[in-house]
Amino acid sequence: MAKKKKSIKGTRTEQNIVLAYLNESQSYARYTFYAKQADKELYFPIGVIFRQTAENEFNHAKVFFKMLEGGVVDAKVPTDAGIIGDTATNLKISMGEEANAGVKGYEEAAKTAQEEGFPEIAEHFLAIAKAEQHHLDRFTRYLKMVEEGTVWKRDHAIRWQCLVCGYIFEGNEPPKVCPGCDHPYQHYMPLDEDD
Structure with missing residues (x-):
């Protein structure tokens, strides 16, 4: 007979999952908005990066949504009620979101899940934190390129x-x-290993 799965109902882990689901859903929308702004500024490769990241966030949201057990869970979610800025500003905001709600937040949520006896959920939080670190690193590189005017310049030959x-x-x-x-x-995207 299969062992009954431990319920997350009423736990801090449930709250963390709800927050993660809602934050990832917000990130999906925000990065989609930011992609359109990047396109308007002719930063088409950055638009691609925002769209790829939005798709990742959409799938993270689905992972967290599927962990929930139904019903209604009240959650207070900090929301970036900001304005769509220029691409450099949007990259900075994205970096903050990835560092805080993503990497740091998910590492803390994993610790809580482990303490509450949900090791599989903890593993998911840690794995997604690694993906968020990749997003953060990529946004950081592109912000530097925008600021230095090197989005389409390298000091060595690469493939575009x-x-x-x-x-x-x-x-x-x-x-x-x-x-x-x-x-x-x-309209060219760099194909160097940093991207």
């Missing part, structure tokens, strides 16, 4: 891919105009 037609070019910078589709360099 046109986001429109898929043409791949190797050099320190992408071509000013894509030879495949005539779109400007802003």
Whole structure:
């Protein structure tokens, strides 16, 4: 006979899961908004990064949602009721969210889950904290590039891919105009290992 799974109802772990679900859902929406802003500023590769991260956050939300056991759980969720800023500002806000609600918050939630006897939930929190650290690192790199004007410049040759037609070019910078589709360099995504 299978052992009955321990309920999370009424635990701090349940509260942490609800907060994680709601925070991830907010992040999905926020990063989708930020992607559109990056596109408006012609930072198409950063738009791609925001969309990829939004998709990750959507899937994190699903993981946490599936851990819940139904019913209604009251939760006070800090909400960034901010304004969509320029891409540099949006990257800074994203870095703060990833560092605090993501990495630090999930490490603390994992500790609580472990203390309350939910080792599998703790493992999920720790694994997702690692994903959030990757998001933080990537946002940090792109903010530095935006601030230094090096989104499309490297000190060594790398591969660049046109986001429109898929043409791949190797050099320190992408071509000013894509030879495949005539779109400007802003449509190129770096393919170096840091991205």
